[in-house]
């Protein structure tokens with residue numbers, strides 16, 4: 001399999017130094033290994049994605065001196081693929097429809113159980129309200145994975161991490177997945193798929209062998225590896241890199257215009273300056 005990395009930004013704001021680091025790292029790793037570097041536009045959230053941000057991604061990456069292989073993959077071109085993946089999981093009997101609102105989850109969480117974690121990589125851990133209800137599709141606001149049912153079908157599963165913080169082999173455990181991840185959302189009515197389902201489908205479709213991304217996504221990787229195992233897809237190697245932070249130690253956000261690549265460009269910085277700023 002050809003060594004293949006990808007950079008997958010969402011076109012919902014300007015790329016900042018953290019994105020530049022991620023893109024440069026994934027690009028350099030691919031080139032150093034004679035492999036492919038792919039660009040994917042994660043425009044799953046159509047309510048926040050904008051064409052001008054997408055254009056700016058192309059401009060910023062080209063200015064940084066990055067070239068990518070093959071056509072750009074856009075998530076919005078693959079909603080039907082995600083629906084098929086969801087149908088597969090449904091047919092396996094591993095999903096349930098859910099009608100809980102955010103408010104319902106807050107209310108359920110108002111009486112916390114001691115020693116039970118409230119939040120997982122996907123936000124609030126689902127209390128399981130709709131799991132036994134067998135709701136009709138039409139009544140639901142989202143489809144969730146039944147984690148307790150999924151684990152025996154998916155495990156054993158493991159992944160190899162090469163990033164600085166968590167390097168090593170990580171084995172998924174059913175207890176951990178049910179207690180600290182729970183019944184994650186696979187698809188919302190307002191959106192074609194969840195982030196988890198879409199990246200698993202996309203990485204497999206593009207034959208990505210090495211996922212390079214920020215360590216803020218490390219906790220989500222267990223969900224991706226579990227889905228890969230359920231769907232019979234290969235598990236790539238993972239490298240979660242350190243986050244680029246501002247002077248106060250806060251990680252950069254999309255709204256951090258001061259550290260937008262476009263701002264550095266406008267101020268006369270060179271691509272070499274950017275590499276230096278992110279420590280490459």
Ligand code: GLU
Nearest residue numbers: 008009010042199213217
């Ligand atoms: N699109 C995601 C983001 O912008 C990254 C996808 C991934 O690396 O899994 O944070």
